[in-house]
Amino acid sequence: MKLTGSQILLESLKCEGVDTIFGYPGGAVINIYDDLYDSSINHILTRHEQAAVHAADGYARCTGRVGVVIATSGPGATNTVTGIATAYMDSIPLVIITGQVPTPLIGNDAFQEADICGITRPCTKHNFLVKNIRDLARTVKEAFYIARTGRPGPVLIDLPKDIQVNTLEFNYPETVELRGYKPTYSGNFRQIEKAAKMILEARRPVLYVGGGINLSGANAELLALAELTRIPVATTLMAMSAFPQRHPLALGMLGMHGTFCANMSVTECDLLIAIGSRFDDRVTGRIDSFAEKAKIIHVDIDPTSIKKNVAVDLPIVGDLLDVLSKLKESFDQKTEQLGVFREQLREWQSDIETWRERHPMAYQPSDTVIKPQYVIQKLREFSNDDAIITTEVGQHQMWTAQFFSFSQPRTFLTSGGLGTMGFGLPAALGAQVAFPERQVIDISGDGSFQMNSQELATLVQYQLPVKIVILNNNYLGMVRQWQQMFFDKRYSQTVMELPIDFVKLAEAYGAVGFNATQVDEVETVIQKAFATPGPVLINFKVSREENVLPMVPAGKAIHEMVLAS
Amino acid sequence: MKHTISVLVENEFGVLSRISGLFSGRGFNIESLSVAPTLEPNTSRMTIVTTGDDRILEQITKQLNKLISTIKVVDFTSKDFIARELALIKVATEAETRAEALRIVDIFRAKVIDVTPKTYTIEITGAPGKINGILELLRPMGVKEVVRSGPVVIGRGAKGVAG
Ligand SMILES: Cc1ncc(C[n+]2csc(CCOP(=O)(O)OP(=O)(O)O)c2C)c(N)n1
Numbered sequence: 001m002k003l004t005g006s007q008i009l010l011e012s013l014k015c016e017g018v019d020t021i022f023g024y025p026g027g028a029v030i031n032i033y034d035d036l037y038d039s040s041i042n043h044i045l046t047r048h049e050q051a052a053v054h055a056a057d058g059y060a061r062c063t064g065r066v067g068v069v070i071a072t073s074g075p076g077a078t079n080t081v082t083g084i085a086t087a088y089m090d091s092i093p094l095v096i097i098t099g100q101v102p103t104p105l106i107g108n109d110a111f112q113e114a115d116i117c118g119i120t121r122p123c124t125k126h127n128f129l130v131k132n133i134r135d136l137a138r139t140v141k142e143a144f145y146i147a148r149t150g151r152p153g154p155v156l157i158d159l160p161k162d163i164q165v166n167t168l169e170f171n172y173p174e175t176v177e178l179r180g181y182k183p184t185y186s187g188n189f190r191q192i193e194k195a196a197k198m199i200l201e202a203r204r205p206v207l208y209v210g211g212g213i214n215l216s217g218a219n220a221e222l223l224a225l226a227e228l229t230r231i232p233v234a235t236t237l238m239a240m241s242a243f244p245q246r247h248p249l250a251l252g253m254l255g256m257h258g259t260f261c262a263n264m265s266v267t268e269c270d271l272l273i274a275i276g277s278r279f280d281d282r283v284t285g286r287i288d289s290f291a292e293k294a295k296i297i298h299v300d301i302d303p304t305s306i307k308k309n310v311a312v313d314l315p316i317v318g319d320l321l322d323v324l325s326k327l328k329e330s331f332d333q334k335t336e337q338l339g340v341f342r343e344q345l346r347e348w349q350s351d352i353e354t355w356r357e358r359h360p361m362a363y364q365p366s367d368t369v370i371k372p373q374y375v376i377q378k379l380r381e382f383s384n385d386d387a388i389i390t391t392e393v394g395q396h397q398m399w400t401a402q403f404f405s406f407s408q409p410r411t412f413l414t415s416g417g418l419g420t421m422g423f424g425l426p427a428a429l430g431a432q433v434a435f436p437e438r439q440v441i442d443i444s445g446d447g448s449f450q451m452n453s454q455e456l457a458t459l460v461q462y463q464l465p466v467k468i469v470i471l472n473n474n475y476l477g478m479v480r481q482w483q484q485m486f487f488d489k490r491y492s493q494t495v496m497e498l499p500i501d502f503v504k505l506a507e508a509y510g511a512v513g514f515n516a517t518q519v520d521e522v523e524t525v526i527q528k529a530f531a532t533p534g535p536v537l538i539n540f541k542v543s544r545e546e547n548v549l550p551m552v553p554a555g556k557a558i559h560e561m562v563l564a565s
Numbered sequence: 566m567k568h569t570i571s572v573l574v575e576n577e578f579g580v581l582s583r584i585s586g587l588f589s590g591r592g593f594n595i596e597s598l599s600v601a602p603t604l605e606p607n608t609s610r611m612t613i614v615t616t617g618d619d620r621i622l623e624q625i626t627k628q629l630n631k632l633i634s635t636i637k638v639v640d641f642t643s644k645d646f647i648a649r650e651l652a653l654i655k656v657a658t659e660a661e662t663r664a665e666a667l668r669i670v671d672i673f674r675a676k677v678i679d680v681t682p683k684t685y686t687i688e689i690t691g692a693p694g695k696i697n698g699i700l701e702l703l704r705p706m707g708v709k710e711v712v713r714s715g716p717v718v719i720g721r722g723a724k725g726v727a728g
C-alpha cells in the first residue's frame with residue numbers, strides 16, 4: 001500500500017521507537033498534524049517553538065533517548081534556532097522536523113519560506129532537505145542514527161509540503177550506510193595501557209569529568225574507576241549529576257564558580273585526566289595557567305575536542321564506557337602497583353582535605369532575609385534523590401550547581417554551553433513528560449522565567465506537576481554581579497523595575513502559586529508545593545544583592561578566586 | 566605555513582557551504598578552493614589551500630573529518646605531490662611589445678587563446694610558482710585581468726586517494 005510522505009514520516013518515527021513529539025502546527029506541516037490527529041504518537045503542544053525544542057531537549061537529557069520536534073516553515077522554523085543551538089552546544093540528541101514550502105517554490109521568497117538548512121548549518125550536527133519522497137524514510141533513519149551515535153547532537157530534517165502529500169510504498173531501511181560518518185567507539189588498547197602507566201606514576205592526579213559521562217552512560221564505570229584508584233573527581237557544570245557529589249572523592253564543580261578545593265586541586269595536580277570534558281573557558285580561566293604543572297590525558301569520543309584548547313600528552317579517542325571499563329580492567333591486573341599508588345596518594349589527599357576545610361562552599365546565613373542558597377539546600381532536603389532539577393541561566397543556576405548535591409545520573413538539566421535563559425521551564429516540562437511519577441523542579445530567576453513563562457499553559461493543559469521555584473531578586477542578578485564587581489555598580493538595564501505578581505500569573509494560567517518572603521516560610525512552602533498536585537510556582541523573595549562566590553574574574557587563573565568572606 | 570588539503574565529499578546539496586561555513590565560522594583561512602566531481606558516483610573532490618600552525622591544521626583536518634558529508638581528508642603538505650593551476654591572463658600589447666609577449670608565452674609553454682589589436686589572452690597551466698613567474702614578466706606590459714583556478718593537487722606514485 002502506498003503512503004503519503006507525512007504518513008511515511010510518522011511510520012518512520014514509530015520504527016525509531018518515538019512515542020512523544022513536542023511541536024507546534026502551521027500551514028507547512030498541516031498534513032503531518034492531520035495524520036497525528038489519530039496517531040498513537042503522543043504530541044505535546046507547547047506555546048512556542050523554542051520551548052518545544054527545549055522540552056524535547058529536557059526529555060532527551062533525562063532519558064538518553066532522542067527528543068523529537070515538529071515545527072512549521074518560516075517563523076516556526078526560525079523559532080527553533082535557539083533551542084537547537086542550546087542542544088548542539090551540550091551535545092544533546094534531537095531530531096527536529098520542519099515544514100518547508102513546496103519544492104518548486106523554494107528560493108522564490110514564498111510565503112513563510114526560510115532557508116532553515118542554511119540557518120542551522122552551524123548549530124546542527126547535520127541537516128537534510130528532503131527533495132524526493134524516495135529519500136524520506138532513509139533520511140529519517142540517518143537523522144536518528146547521526147543524532148544518537150558518536151558525540152550526540154541535534155539533526156534537522158526540512159520537509160517540503162509537496163513531499164508530505166506525494167505517495168510511495170513505505171519501506172523502512174534496516175541499516176545505515178554513511179561513508180563519511182564512522183565514530184570511533186573502541187579506545188586504543190596501547191593508549192589505554194599508557195594511560196594506566198601515567199596514572200600509576202602520578203602522585204597528585206585529578207579526574208576532570210564533563211557531560212560526556214552522562215551522554216555515554218558511563219556513570220558506574222567512572223565511580224568504579226575513582227573508587228578503585230582513589231583519584232579525586234572534579235566535575236564541570238554539565239557533570240554535576242554524573243558523579244555523586246556527597247562522595248568523599250568528589251571535589252565539586254571546578255571553574256569560574258567552582259569550589260576552592262576543586263580549583264586548587266586542578267592547579268596543583270601533576271596529572272589531569274580529562275574525561276568527556278572539553279576545556280571550556282568557563283572551566284579553565286586563563287588557559288596558560290590551567291593545570292600548569294600537570295601532564296594531561298584526554299579521553300573523548302570527538303577527536304576535535306582533543307587538543308583544541310590545550311596541548312595534550314596522551315589523547316584517547318573512544319566511547320567513555322569502553323575506555324573507562326578497559327582502564328579499570330588494566331588496573332585489575334596491577335593490584336600490587338595500585339596498592340603502592342594508593343598509599344602514595346595520602347599526602348595529596350591531605351592537601352585536598354586542607355583546601356576543602358579552609359574554604360568550604362558556604363554563604364552567610366540570615367534570619368531576616370531568605371538566602372537563595374538556603375532555598376536550594378531546603379529543596380534538596382525535601383526532594384527525592386531521583387528528583388530532576390532544571391535551571392535557567394544566572395546566579396540561581398550557579399547556586400543550584402554549588403549547593404544541590406546531586407546524587408543520581410541525569411538529574412541536573414542545565415544549559416551549560418550556550419547559557420540559554422528560558423531553557424529551564426520547557427526542559428522541566430519535557431522531563432516531566434518522560435517521567436510523570438518523578439519530582440521535577442525548575443529552579444529559575446525572575447528574569448529568565450519571563451523568557452518562556454507561556455509554558456505554564458502547557459503544564460496546566462497536560463497536568464504536568466512541575467514545581468517552579470523563582471529565586472526572585474528583582475535583578476538580572478548575574479549581570480548585576482558583574483556590574484557590581486567590574487563596572488562600579490553601574491546597574492545598567494539589570495534592575496527589573498516592574499515588580500511582577502508571579503503568583504497571579506500562575507493563577508491566570510490555572511496553576512497554583514505561593515509567595516515566600518520570610519525565612520521561616522521556606523520549609524513549609526516547599527512542603528506545601530510538593531504536597532499540591534499539578535504545577536506549582538513558588539516565588540521566593542531572596543536577598544537582592546547576594547553574589548555567587550567563589551568567582552574567578554575573567555582573564556584570571558582559576559586559583560585566583562574571589563572567595564566568600 | 567601553507568597547506569594543501571584534498572577533501573573527498575558527498576556530492577550533495579549544500580556541501581560547499583558546509584565546508585566554507587566551517588572555515589569562516591571557526592576563523593580558519595581559505596586561500597583557494599576548487600571543487601569538481603570525481604569518477605566515483607556522488608563524490609566530489611575539493612582542493613583547499615589554507616595557512617596555519619600545526620595546532621590549527623590539526624583542528625582543520627579534524628573538523629573537516631567530523632562533517633558527515635566528508636568522506637576523506639588528505640593533507641598533502643608533508644607528502645610528495647604535484648600541484649597544477651590554470652590561469653587566464655589578459656595582457657595589453659602594443660606593436661613593439663607583441664614579440665616580447667610571444668617569447669614569454671613560448672618560454673613558459675603557455676598559449677595565446679584570443680587576440681585583439683590591443684590585447685593577448687594567454688592560457689597557462691603549471692605549479693602556482695610558474696604562474697607567479699609569468700605574471701611577473703608580463704606585468705610591465707600591463708596585465709588587464711587575471712583569472713586563476715587555484716591549484717589542484719595529486720599525489721605522486723601509483724597509489725590514489727579514494728573514499
Ligand atoms: C537568552 C539570554 N539572554 C541574555 C543572557 C545574559 N544573562 C546571563 S545571566 C542573566 C541574568 C539572569 O537573570 P535571572 O534569570 O533573574 O537570574 P539571576 O541571575 O538573577 O539569578 C542574563 C541577562 C543569557 N544568558 N541568555
Ligand SMILES: [Mg+2]
Pocket residue numbers: 445446447471472473474475476477
Ligand atoms: Mg533575578
